[in-house]
Amino acid sequence: MAVMGRPRGFDRDKAIDEALDLFWQNGFEATSLSQLKAAIGGGISAPSFYAAFGSKEALFQECARRYLDTYARVTECLWDEALAPREAVETALRRSAKMQYERHHPKGCMVGLGVMSAPSEEHASVSDALTRSRSRTRAGFAACAQRGIDAGELAADTHPRALAAVFDAFLLGVSVLARDGVGLSVVEGGITQVMAAWDAASIRSKRRAR
């Protein structure tokens, strides 16, 4: 059956992308309804906004989902068991860094920058999706470390959560570097060097050390 009633004057799907840009840039609380209304479809009215999205918070949730389903996919390789764990980690770092520096959207990672997106307790549920995503990525890094141990590539006494913290914290920090204007090439050089933390835990490295 066809759609009834007057058709919407703007592209709802495109609107989510436009809103995502604002939330990504400014966070939840610092993005005002006026900004959102002005950015969507070249300007829409308040009733159109609420009819389409329900509320600012509901729109944010949709934007977060959109982000997680698209941009955030760069770290999906962490769960790809076909990849060698070291490759999975390095690929995740390189893909994410590259994505964070793309020109056509705000710099940095929305998930990482989202820690301060909705600081007030009232909106704790707002950034819940982002918090869970960070937790998931952390688990992904740890899973790679564990796979490395199980495969005998990493020393048995390696602490997977601590090694995961190295890559996770580094990746979260990249968002800040991107916002601060540190060049992508510097970050890419950093990735090469931070991978030494993996190699230091590897069996071959240990053997050579003693």
Next chain:
Amino acid sequence: MAVMGRPRGFDRDKAIDEALDLFWQNGFEATSLSQLKAAIGGGISAPSFYAAFGSKEALFQECARRYLDTYARVTECLWDEALAPREAVETALRRSAKMQYERHHPKGCMVGLGVMSAPSEEHASVSDALTRSRSRTRAGFAACAQRGIDAGELAADTHPRALAAVFDAFLLGVSVLARDGVGLSVVEGGITQVMAAWDAASIRSKRRAR
């Protein structure tokens, strides 16, 4: 000469600490004047607030200065030329991590979390002090790397800015881990492992590798 006029009903110095806690927890924009007034001296009035501090932004500047003069000192060892550069880096990381997890103040580093503290352009000058502090810390890490190279401890082809990015990004990420509830012991284990990035660039490591 003694002070004239009616004496202030609250401790201005203590007030800055109380305000600092709020700004540290929530950032600049998300901290409201009502919260600040309620927190200072057990509750003060708006005129008292403006008479004492001038404006919300001016108070934030004082709080930022207070933070930089106290808590942020943990990374000062980066400029201590009496310390071996590797020690300086590791000490900065360990001291900062420990500080970020202390019980009597908000978790994480105000300077790092401050990226999203004042997202709107209007208040860009607000977080300027924090941005400059991040830049300074980054330079400190790079200076240590450069000292390592000059001392012949690190390979001559080491990129100091890239190596600095490793420690800087890691440290910035620790703020997020702290907010997310990752334990300090995990972070401390991560510090031990991230130092491998330094060792991998060292001459001894290179010699052993070939």
Next chain:
DNA sequence: CAACTTGTGTATCGAGTAGTATGAAAGCCT
């Protein structure tokens, strides 16, 4: 004491916030 200086309390400012009520406009269906 009176004169002077400074902080406080009440009450309020204009602007901006998220969110709505109401009625007209624009499409589909029979």
Next chain:
DNA sequence: AGGCTTTCATACTACTCGATACACAAGTTG
């Protein structure tokens, strides 16, 4: 065409934001 459904435009609500005007209170100084 006429009925039905949905969106859109204008105007407005109740509230919070940061910041002030003004009169009074609480001290010091002569």
